[in-house]
Amino acid sequence: MSVADAFGRAAHYDAHAAVQRIVAEKLADRILALPLPPDPRVLEIGCGTGFLGLELVDNLEPSHWRMTDIAPAMVDRARQRLDDRANVSFAVMDGEHPDVAGRFDLICSSLTFQWFGDLPAAVARLRRRLSPRGSLVFTTLAEGSFFEWRRAHGDLAPGTRDYPSTEALAAMGLEVEIETIPMAHKSAREFLRSVKGIGAGTPRDGHRPLTPSELRGVMGRFEAKGCVASYVVATCVAGPL
Numbered sequence: 001m002s003v004a005d006a007f008g009r010a011a012h013y014d015a016h017a018a019v020q021r022i023v024a025e026k027l028a029d030r031i032l033a034l035p036l037p038p039d040p041r042v043l044e045i046g047c048g049t050g051f052l053g054l055e056l057v058d059n060l061e062p063s064h065w066r067m068t069d070i071a072p073a074m075v076d077r078a079r080q081r082l083d084d085r086a087n088v089s090f091a092v093m094d095g096e097h098p099d100v101a102g103r104f105d106l107i108c109s110s111l112t113f114q115w116f117g118d119l120p121a122a123v124a125r126l127r128r129r130l131s132p133r134g135s136l137v138f139t140t141l142a143e144g145s146f147f148e149w150r151r152a153h154g155d156l157a158p159g160t161r162d163y164p165s166t167e168a169l170a171a172m173g174l175e176v177e178i179e180t181i182p183m184a185h186k187s188a189r190e191f192l193r194s195v196k197g198i199g200a201g202t203p204r205d206g207h208r209p210l211t212p213s214e215l216r217g218v219m220g221r222f223e224a225k226g227c228v229a230s231y232v233v234a235t236c237v238a239g240p241l
């Protein structure tokens with residue numbers, strides 16, 4: 001299943017998205033502290049159901065906020081939340097290859113760039129779409145995310161992706177801040193349900209699914225260590241190229 005289909009099917013995204021909500025709120029505070037031009041023109045990538053837009057649209061008073069996501073169902077849900085704002089528009093778009101005209105004072109995104117195939121190239125492309133005083137600001141998962149789940153795999157290969165290190169992000173010209181958010185779960189099953197519930201269950205390319213007995217072993221070891229899965233969140237900022 002494609003990433004867009006998996007997110008499109010996440011009908012109960014909001015109920016499972018506690019971390020996403022916290023991260024979007026903190027990102028909104030970070031954006032409000034930036035020296036942006038007045039009435040900024042904004043492009044949001046991977047808007048999901050609209051957490052970040054909801055935090056910012058009224059406070060930032062953008063001249064225009066373009067909300068985009070690769071999953072049509074997510075764009076529909078964001079539209080249901082924010083359609084009453086005259087300065088907001090919606091589009092289905094692959095943010096890794098943005099199909100938009102003009103330059104933006106702010107390009108922002110929360111917990112989406114970890115799905116990009118070539119992050120350095122995407123970052124460079126997006127920085128070229130900034131106005132002279134514009135900023136690219138995003139959160140993404142970084143190295144160490146879900147290390148407890150990975151550890152429970154022992155010698156087996158986990159389906160979780162390889163997330164970039166702070167050094168790799170800095171090498172893309174990004175200013176990086178890291179925060180670790182440990183999330184406790186009732187059981188391994190509940191952890192897996194939450195990952196699926198937010199549409200993030202797509203394994204990395206080439207992953208061999210575990211056999212039922214291998215999966216039971218992983219779940220048992222994960223539960224034996226307390227059922228905590230940590231999100232290592234990088235907040236990244238850069239100016240135009």
Ligand SMILES: C[S@@+](CC[C@H](N)C(=O)[O-])C[C@H]1O[C@@H](n2cnc3c(N)ncnc32)[C@H](O)[C@@H]1O
Pocket residue numbers: 003004007008017020021024045046047048049050051052068069070071074093094095096109110111112115116198200
């Ligand atoms: C974890 S959700 C985050 C959604 C929202 N920003 C939030 O904080 O709740 C990731 C979102 O990225 C979207 N996405 C994944 N790959 C994308 C891409 N290449 N371009 C645009 N959106 C993408 C998914 O459809 C999903 O809505």
